[in-house]
Amino acid sequence: MHAHIAEAVKKPDLISLAPDLACLRFETMKIYSALGAVRQLLESGAVEPGDTLVDSSSGIYAQALALACHRYGMKCHIVGSTTVDRSTRVQLEILGATLEQVPPSRNLRLDQELRVRRIAEILADNPSYHWMRQYHDDIHYTGYREVADAIDQDLPTGPLALVGGVGSGASTGALATYLRAAGRDVSLVGVQPFGSVTFGSEHVADPDMIIAGIGSAIEFRNVRHELYDRVHWVNFECALSGAVALLRTSGIFAGLSAGAAYLGALWERRGDDSRTYVFIAADTGHRYVESAYARHEQALDIDTLKPHEITSLDQLRHPWSTAPWPATAS
Known part of the structure; x- marks a missing residue:
């Protein structure tokens, strides 16, 4: 079970x-990626239950991280692409995760840059938040x-x-x-x-x-x-x-x-x-x-x-x- x-x-x-x-x-x-990363962060003491984890996502990772946070008693905030669909948005809301979507962009590069820029702003205002860095941190392996x-x-x-x-x-x-x-x-x-x-x-x-x-x-x-x-x-x-x-x-x-x-x-x-x-x-x-x-x-x-x-x-x-x-x- x-x-x-x-x-x-x-x-x-x-x-x-x-x-x-x-x-x-x-x-x-990406549930494997999110669960493995959150578990390792908790075991190492880098985060504690109740902390807020934040990251950028075009959709799949957002749901995965929200489920991992639900599993381990964490809070979750997602800076999402415009490609995050309604089904995912509703699930995130019910799971207790918060989502903010960047404005529509002319291309993928601008969309990703806007999301990363917004995360930097969030971290500056909330230094206790932990950025999961799914694009950069080897912990996701x-x-x-x-x-x-x-x-x-x-x-x-x-x-x-x-x-x-x-x-x-x-x-x-x-x-x-x-x-x-x-x-x-x-x-x-x-x-x-x-x-x-x-x-x-x-x-x-x-x-x-x-x-x-x-x-x-x-x-x-x-x-x-x-x-x-x-x-x-x-x-x-x-x-x-x-x-x-x-x-x-x-x-x-x-x-x-x-x-x-x-x-x-x-x-x-x-x-x-x-x-x-x-x-x-x-x-x-x-x-x-x-x-x-x-x-x-x-x-x-x-x-x-x-x-x-x-x-x-x-x-x-x-x-x-x-x-x-x-x-x-x-």
């Missing part, structure tokens, strides 16, 4: 789509050890390829780190939207992209670039097509980042069939119904899609590019 709903909701399902292809499907992945252990136990021995979105870096980076420490041969493939600075695509815009959680318009300091072996840059059209294909073929209703990761895993698998491929579905598709899934008739046949193989970042182009990392950094 679980002591709290957060402990139950956090557990992912490992779903086999083929003998060498699996989906690691979460209801909301801690919670994923349990997931890595489960993957190691549930999948056959042998080489793995882990494919997933790179936002703060804590999820894919942490899973690869813990699996490698356990002795696994792991190839780590990161998925990015165009326009993200993390892997150098800020010069290629994608005005339709709404996957704020896997890209960054400002530097995220807890992304460990040396952990990644390959990167895929995927635009909205391809991510939508991948997500629709995933739902149609497997019944898995997941977010746009899962659609992009699914495409990446299928492509990598075509080139190397010696590994078991695991791609991450970080959240469900519910918040993307109107913005993406309602346009499912526009989805492309994914068998007709293939990425541009590039050798330098100045070759990046729509709708989908891929390259080894860090060869493209030169």
Whole structure:
């Protein structure tokens, strides 16, 4: 029996789509990150029950941190993006968390800068608050050890390829780190939207992209670039097509980042069939119904899609590019 709903909701399902292809499907992945970080902060004495934790979020982390605070008797304040939907806002309110959303912005960079600036103002006025720094603090790696252990136990021995979105870096980076420490041969493939600075695509815009959680318009300091072996840059059209294909073929209703990761895993698998491929579905598709899934008739046949193989970042182009990392950094 679980002591709290957060402990139950956090557990992912490992779903086999083929003998060498699996989906690691979460209801909301960042609960692992938030629970692990809050627990470690309490154990170290950095915070105490009743303290206020504050952070920025585009939606998923807000719910995760609110649940973690509810679990451990903390107060929670979120500076949210305009992408935080009504369902999340209502849950935060009932859980006792407070949310303030920054004004609508022209682009993701301005949105993230406004949120970070607002947090600085809040901390100046409330020095007792603790900033969780989900984009910068390696403490958010801690919670994923349990997931890595489960993957190691549930999948056959042998080489793995882990494919997933790179936002703060804590999820894919942490899973690869813990699996490698356990002795696994792991190839780590990161998925990015165009326009993200993390892997150098800020010069290629994608005005339709709404996957704020896997890209960054400002530097995220807890992304460990040396952990990644390959990167895929995927635009909205391809991510939508991948997500629709995933739902149609497997019944898995997941977010746009899962659609992009699914495409990446299928492509990598075509080139190397010696590994078991695991791609991450970080959240469900519910918040993307109107913005993406309602346009499912526009989805492309994914068998007709293939990425541009590039050798330098100045070759990046729509709708989908891929390259080894860090060869493209030169």
